[in-house]
Amino acid sequence: MNYWLMKSEPSCFSLDDLKQMPNMTEHWDGVRNYQARNLLRDTIKVGDGVLFYHSNCPEPSIVGLARVVREGYPDHTALDPREKHFDPKSTDEKPIWFMVDVQYLSHLTHPLSRDALRQHPLLSGMGVLRKGNRLSVQPVTVEEWQAILAINEIEDPL
DNA sequence: GCCAACGTTGGC
DNA sequence: GCCAACGTTGGC
Numbered sequence: 532m533n534y535w536l537m538k539s540e541p542s543c544f545s546l547d548d549l550k551q552m553p554n555m556t557e558h559w560d561g562v563r564n565y566q567a568r569n570l571l572r573d574t575i576k577v578g579d580g581v582l583f584y585h586s587n588c589p590e591p592s593i594v595g596l597a598r599v600v601r602e603g604y605p606d607h608t609a610l611d612p613r614e615k616h617f618d619p620k621s622t623d624e625k626p627i628w629f630m631v632d633v634q635y636l637s638h639l640t641h642p643l644s645r646d647a648l649r650q651h652p653l654l655s656g657m658g659v660l661r662k663g664n665r666l667s668v669q670p671v672t673v674e675e676w677q678a679i680l681a682i683n684e685i686e687d688p689l
Numbered sequence: 690g691c692c693a694a695c696g697t698t699g700g701c
Numbered sequence: 702g703c704c705a706a707c708g709t710t711g712g713c
Contacts, residue, residue: 538710538711540711564696565696586710586711586712587710587711587712588711591711591712591713645712662693662694662712663693663694663695663710663711664694664695664711665694665695665696665709665710665711667710
């Protein structure tokens, strides 16, 4: 069991959007960074926990929880020329980019802003706070996961 | 909108 | 293989 933080711009795809999908599930497509790709393809497993992070918005925050319900498979949006994230180097035979499916679990009653994370002794070291960190999928420790659950007074949903 | 940090590209 | 130029990310 591993834990991950996934970033999304709420103007593009928010936690509410995920909740409103059929089965509250959506594929996490469009990642075009090799380090994140490797995680999506090789490391992230069904049942892993996901912290849903809103980036590039007035108050960037961890806003909710999700879980992985399908493991790495080719990102079809890389194969479609009409798609924004189309990549001509990726093919059906040799896909370059991968995605997983994530399912909505819950909103946090106390979303955690960057300031809130910085002020918490167990969360101030989180990767998402590091300067220049642009990884859109990044690992979270079990301590960080549990601290966030404790702050929100919720049982581990996984 | 600004700009720093980072990844990628491509000429050499 | 180096490195400058460029595009993107993302906090502020």
